[in-house]
Amino acid sequence: MTCPFLKEGRARYCHAAPVRKLILNGPGVADGGRCASPEYRQCGLVAKHTAQQERCPHLEEVRVQYCTASPVTKLVPFSDSQLSNCTSNSYRYCDSYLLLARPHAMTPPADLLYAPNHFWLDAEESGLCHIGVDRFLTDVAGSVDGVTFATMQGTHRPALALTVHGIEWPMSFPNPMMIQKVNSRVRSDPARLTADPYGAGWLFEGWELPGRTRSGLVAGLQAAAWQAEERERLAREIHETHAPGCDGGQPVRGVARLLPRQHLVCLFQQFFSRRSWTAEE
Ligand code: SF4
Structure with a gap:
């Protein structure tokens, strides 16, 4: 699938110029300008002995792609691969796309798969995958102070540590995948994690x-029911164990920061270290 902000057009450039500069043809722009008219003969880059033609022989045209969401238009010839993310489902993780197309950053895409310790997996037909943590986790944390990746590349269970309220939470996705890269922007700006857990x-x-990365994950209605159960379980945990005497209601966003250290470690182990779908196992 291709990003809706990716457009195609034609651009021209001068073959004789020391630096190739692409200029987009478009409405209101005379295609080729002086270079496409007999006036090209006045250009200093044209050799004097060049045979007289209607347009400059150095003027070239190519098909290009460009992003209409980006403030700076960057033209890329079709033959180059720099825009490959724009022509696959990976566009859903592009900052320019997210800025314009996803006003409701907290709503998860319907086709995500979930692990029992609150990781999500977005697996495309092509085999390309993205992994993140769900809104349940970011609601509990409220804000994250640091992200340290323990696995960066190669075939592993993706693993990292989140620093929340002075405590490091080591976490790992339960299944292996061939890791290609990590989101280094989350490392330098951990607020991205809590502001848009399913995108930026x-x-x-x-x-x-195949047969391993998706193993044991749930999706759709099953995932929605589990998420609702987890919210109920969290409320019970907070009220019965961590705040006895409190008269109910859903825990506030960022409840982790209100708990004493030992309670927070316990909460983390109960919800984000889990390997099974039932709380008791
Ligand atoms: S740069 Fe981003 S927003 Fe622009 S076309 Fe590519 S994926 Fe879409």
């Missing part, structure tokens, strides 16, 4: 290992 806060990108 993605954590790992890589390739699915």
